[in-house]
Amino acid sequence: MRIEEDKRTPQQKAAVAAHFEWASPEALPELIQVANLEKESALLDAAIPRVVVSEATTPTETRVLGRGNWMDESGEIVQPAVPAFLGKLDTGNERATRLDLANWLISPRNPLTARVFVNRMWRQFFGIGLTKSLDDFGSQGEWPTHPELLDWLAAEFMHPEWQAQGTHPWDVRHLIRTIVTSATYRQSSLATPELEESDPDNRLLSRQTRFRVDAEVVRDVALSVSGLLEEKFGGPSARPYEPDGYLAAMNFPKREYSASHGEDLYRRGIYTFWQRSFLHPSLLTFDAPTREECTINRVNSNTPLQALVLLNDPIYVEAARVFAQNILKRGRSLAVKPTLSEQIDWAFLRAVDRPPTLAERRILSDLHAKSLAEFRQAPADAERLIHEGETPAPGDLKPADLAAMTMVARAILNMHETITRN
Amino acid sequence: MDQCQHCLDINRRTFLGRGIAGLGLLGLNALINPRLFAADASHGVINPLHHPAKAKRIIFLYQAGGPSHLETFDNKPKLREMNGKGMPESFTKGQQIAQLQGKTLTCFGPQHEFRRFGKSGQEMCELFTHMGGVADDICIVRSMWTEQINHDPAHTIMNTGSIIAGRPSMGSWVFYGLGAEAQDLPGFVVLLSQGRGGQMQPIAARQWSAGLLPSKFQGVKLNSIGDPVLYIQNPQGINAAIQRESITAINALNSAEYAAVKDPEIQTRIAQYEMAFKMQTSVPGLVDMSNEPKQVLEMYGAQPGDGSFASNCLLARRLAERGVRFIQLYHRDWDHHGGVKTGVALKAEEVDKPTAALIADLKQRGMLDDTLVIWGGEFGRTPMSQGGDGRDHHIKGFSFLLAGGGIKGGITYGSTDELGYAAEENPVSVHDFHATMLHLLGVDHKRLAVKFQGLDVRLTGISGDVVKDILV
Numbered sequence A: 001m002r003i004e005e006d007k008r009t010p011q012q013k014a015a016v017a018a019h020f021e022w023a024s025p026e027a028l029p030e031l032i033q034v035a036n037l038e039k040e041s042a043l044l045d046a047a048i049p050r051v052v053v054s055e056a057t058t059p060t061e062t063r064v065l066g067r068g069n070w071m072d073e074s075g076e077i078v079q080p081a082v083p084a085f086l087g088k089l090d091t092g093n094e095r096a097t098r099l100d101l102a103n104w105l106i107s108p109r110n111p112l113t114a115r116v117f118v119n120r121m122w123r124q125f126f127g128i129g130l131t132k133s134l135d136d137f138g139s140q141g142e143w144p145t146h147p148e149l150l151d152w153l154a155a156e157f158m159h160p161e162w163q164a165q166g167t168h169p170w171d172v173r174h175l176i177r178t179i180v181t182s183a184t185y186r187q188s189s190l191a192t193p194e195l196e197e198s199d200p201d202n203r204l205l206s207r208q209t210r211f212r213v214d215a216e217v218v219r220d221v222a223l224s225v226s227g228l229l230e231e232k233f234g235g236p237s238a239r240p241y242e243p244d245g246y247l248a249a250m251n252f253p254k255r256e257y258s259a260s261h262g263e264d265l266y267r268r269g270i271y272t273f274w275q276r277s278f279l280h281p282s283l284l285t286f287d288a289p290t291r292e293e294c295t296i297n298r299v300n301s302n303t304p305l306q307a308l309v310l311l312n313d314p315i316y317v318e319a320a321r322v323f324a325q326n327i328l329k330r331g332r333s334l335a336v337k338p339t340l341s342e343q344i345d346w347a348f349l350r351a352v353d354r355p356p357t358l359a360e361r362r363i364l365s366d367l368h369a370k371s372l373a374e375f376r377q378a379p380a381d382a383e384r385l386i387h388e389g390e391t392p393a394p395g396d397l398k399p400a401d402l403a404a405m406t407m408v409a410r411a412i413l414n415m416h417e418t419i420t421r422n
Numbered sequence B: 001m002d003q004c005q006h007c008l009d010i011n012r013r014t015f016l017g018r019g020i021a022g023l024g025l026l027g028l029n030a031l032i033n034p035r036l037f038a039a040d041a042s043h044g045v046i047n048p049l050h051h052p053a054k055a056k057r058i059i060f061l062y063q064a065g066g067p068s069h070l071e072t073f074d075n076k077p078k079l080r081e082m083n084g085k086g087m088p089e090s091f092t093k094g095q096q097i098a099q100l101q102g103k104t105l106t107c108f109g110p111q112h113e114f115r116r117f118g119k120s121g122q123e124m125c126e127l128f129t130h131m132g133g134v135a136d137d138i139c140i141v142r143s144m145w146t147e148q149i150n151h152d153p154a155h156t157i158m159n160t161g162s163i164i165a166g167r168p169s170m171g172s173w174v175f176y177g178l179g180a181e182a183q184d185l186p187g188f189v190v191l192l193s194q195g196r197g198g199q200m201q202p203i204a205a206r207q208w209s210a211g212l213l214p215s216k217f218q219g220v221k222l223n224s225i226g227d228p229v230l231y232i233q234n235p236q237g238i239n240a241a242i243q244r245e246s247i248t249a250i251n252a253l254n255s256a257e258y259a260a261v262k263d264p265e266i267q268t269r270i271a272q273y274e275m276a277f278k279m280q281t282s283v284p285g286l287v288d289m290s291n292e293p294k295q296v297l298e299m300y301g302a303q304p305g306d307g308s309f310a311s312n313c314l315l316a317r318r319l320a321e322r323g324v325r326f327i328q329l330y331h332r333d334w335d336h337h338g339g340v341k342t343g344v345a346l347k348a349e350e351v352d353k354p355t356a357a358l359i360a361d362l363k364q365r366g367m368l369d370d371t372l373v374i375w376g377g378e379f380g381r382t383p384m385s386q387g388g389d390g391r392d393h394h395i396k397g398f399s400f401l402l403a404g405g406g407i408k409g410g411i412t413y414g415s416t417d418e419l420g421y422a423a424e425e426n427p428v429s430v431h432d433f434h435a436t437m438l439h440l441l442g443v444d445h446k447r448l449a450v451k452f453q454g455l456d457v458r459l460t461g462i463s464g465d466v467v468k469d470i471l472v
Helices: A010-023 A025-047 A098-105 A112-126 A147-158 A172-180 A193-198 A215-226 A262-266 A281-285 A304-312 A314-329 A340-352 A358-377 A379-386 A399-413 B002-008 B012-023 B026-032 B077-081 B129-133 B151-160 B170-178 B240-261 B264-287 B294-300 B309-321 B340-364 B430-440
Strands: B057-064 B114-117 B122-125 B138-144 B188-194 B220-222 B326-332 B371-376 B380-386 B390-394 B398-403 B411-413 B423-425 B449-452 B455-458
Touching (some): A147 A172, A215 A281, A215 A399, A281 A304, A304 A314, A304 B264, A314 A340, A314 A399, A340 A358, A358 A379, A358 A399, A358 B240, A399 B240, B057 B151, B057 B170, B057 B309, B057 B340, B114 B129, B122 B138, B122 B411, B129 B340, B138 B423, B138 B430, B170 B430, B188 B309, B264 B309, B294 B340, B309 B340, B326 B340, B340 B371, B371 B430
Parallel strands (some): B057 B326, B138 B411, B188 B326
Antiparallel strands (some): B138 B398, B371 B398, B380 B390
C-alpha cells in the first residue's frame, strides 16, 4: 500500500483488490455487479464492427481524362483543390487533404455552406427556398428574395447568438427552432384575392405556404390518424404490402417480395425498404425519388395514380377500417352514446384539426347512409372489406356498421386537406 | 430559366394548366388554352410545334438483350465465307470488347439464310417471313452504333440519350413536349413480355422514368398479367356504386375546401379523382381483348391474357387508337451469348408474326401514316463467335427497323463493313435516331430542353443529326 496506485504492478493491484474483497464483504454485491457489467461491456465491445482506415503513403496520381476516356493517360496531372471560382484551400504549400477540405467547408470565412444549408431547411418549412435554386448559388441561380434574412440565418447557424443558451455552432436543432417559432412560420396559409394576385407564389412570405406533404408523410398521416402508426425508432427497413409481381422485371437474383408482418407493416414511410430502380409504387406515385440521382428538390405532382393509391392500396383501406373502429368505439361506454354527427365531427377534427362545416358533415353522413344501405344488402362485401389487412377485425362491431363507417373514414383520409400542409 | 420553371417547380398554375393536360382532360384544358384546337398545336410545352408533324405517336418494339444483326437484318456473305478463320486484327484492334476480352477471336458466319422480300427486294433473314411480308413498309437501318457495351447502361443511353441515370426517358420527353391525346389513359405506356429462351436480362424501371422531369411524365407500366395498372381495382368488398359514391363525396369535400381557400391545386385534385374513376373503367376495357374478332387475334397470334409479345402488340394498337402518345414494348430474351442459332429462331417465332401484324393492322386502319413503329434493341452482337455457337455484346454496328409515321418504306439505309463489325456507310448514332424521331413528331431536338444543374438537358445531349434520307 505504500507504493502509489499508478506505480503498482498488475500483481500488486490484484493483491490489493483481493484484500479489499476480503476486508469489505458488504461490497460484494456491487463487486459482482461490476464484474458482470465488465463482462457485458467486453462482449458489446467485441460486437462493434471496426472501420479499417488505410492511408496511402504516396498519393495516387490523378489526371484529367479527355472526354472521360479512362484509358487515356496523357492528360494533365492535377492536385486536390476546390474549383477555382470558389477560392483556394489554405494549405501553405502542402498537398491538400480531406481535412483541409472539411476545414474549408466550415471556415467562418466561407458563408456558402451555411447559406446553402439554411436555404434547404427553409424550403422544408415553406415549400420554397429563399432562393428557388437550391442547388445553384452561382450566377445562374436565382437571387434570394430576402438576402439579409438568408445571411442572418446562415450566420446564426454557424455561430448562434440569438437565444443561444444550450446551443452550439452548426446546431441544426437551433436553426429549426428559430424558424418554426418565428411569426412568419406561424402565419395562416389563407390568402386574400389581392394577395393571390400580387404574390401568387408567396415569395414575400406574408402568409404560410400550402403544399402536399412528401410521399413518406402521406403514408404517415393515414397511419397516424387511423391509430395504426407504429412509432418504433430505427432498425432494419420495413416491407409494406406491395402488389404481386412488381419486381418481375428484375433478375440476378430474381426478387421475391414478401411483406412484413405485425408492427413492421405500420411503420413510418421513411423505414420503407428501398428497392433501387423499383421503389415501392405508393411512394413513387407521390414523387419519392428513385435515388438514382441526387435529388435536392422533389417535384410535387398531382395525378390520377395518386387517387388510385389513396383509394385502393390495401394499407389505406386497412387504415380507414381501423380509423372507423376507433370512431365507433369511442364513447361507447357513455350513458349517452355519441351520435353519427358527433362521430363524424371527431373523425374530421382528428384528421385535419378543425371540425367539419355543416355542408361537410352532411356530405359524410350521406355517404354513411348510402354505404350502410349497400352493405346491409351485401353482408359478404362488408365482411371482405373489414378483413382487408392484417389487423384483426373486431368481433364486437356489426360488419355493415364498420364497413359503412370505413367509407366515411376513407373519404376523410382522401381529402386534399388531409395530405396538405396548410 | 423559364423553361426550367415549366417543369421543375411546384407552381400551381402550371399544374392547373399542364397537370391536367398531362393526362389529357382536353375539355378543361382547352378551356384554359383555346390554342389547343389549332392544327399545329400540341398539348405539351412545345406549342405550337416547331414544324408540321408526320407522326403523332410512337410504338417502340424494344428487343431487349441485344438482337444479333447477323441473324436478322444484316446479311454478311463474307463473314460466312470466313467462318472459323481468325478475325482480322485490323477490325478489332483497340476496340472495346465485353466477355471476349483476351480470347482468340474467330469469325462466325450468319447462322441462318437470308432472302429478298417484297417489291423492294429488302434482304432479311428467312426466319422473318411475316415481317418480310411488310418489307415494303419498312426501312431497315443497318448502321446503328452505340456507346455502351453492357445491358443496363446501353438501355439507359438508348432510352435517355445519356449513360447517367436520372435523365428523362424518350417517352417522357415526348409526353412532356407534346402532352397526351388520351382522355382517360396515361400519355406514356410501357408493356413487358418475356421470351421462352430464359435469357432474362433485367429491365430497370429507370428505363421509363421521367428522371428530372415531373413524375407525372413517367411511363406507366401496364401489367399484362394481373391488374393492368397498380391499384386499379376497387378494394375487396367495395363495389362500383360505393366507389362512385365515395369519389363523389371526396370531390364534394374538396370542392367545399376549394370554396373556402381557392387553391387551384384542389381543383386539379378533383379532376384527378374523376380521371382515376374513369381509368378504373377504361383500363380493364382496354386490356380485355375478348371483343377482338377471332381473325385479328389469329393475325397477331395473341391469346388474350397470356402476357406475350403478341398480345402486347395487339394491346399497343388498342393504346394507339385511344390516343396514347408513346407506347413502348419490351421483349426480353435476346442475349444470345450461346446458341444464337436456336435462340434467334425462337425469338423469330415470338416476334415475327405479331410485329408484321401490328404494321399491317395499323395500315389497314389508316393509322400507319401517323404512327412511327420502331423495332430494335440496345446493341448488336459480335461477328466473332463466343463459345463456338454464340455471340457477345457488340456496339459498333447493328440494325434497327422503322416503319410508318413519315418514314420511307422499302428502303435500306447505311451498312456495316463486309464482316458486319462496324457501321461504315451512313453511321447512325443513338442521338441521330432520337433527333430523327423527334423531327417526325414536329419537334426540333435542339429546342426540347430543360435547365438542370446549370445545363440545358436534352434527349440528344450536344449531338445528333436528323437522318433526312429515310424521310418521306
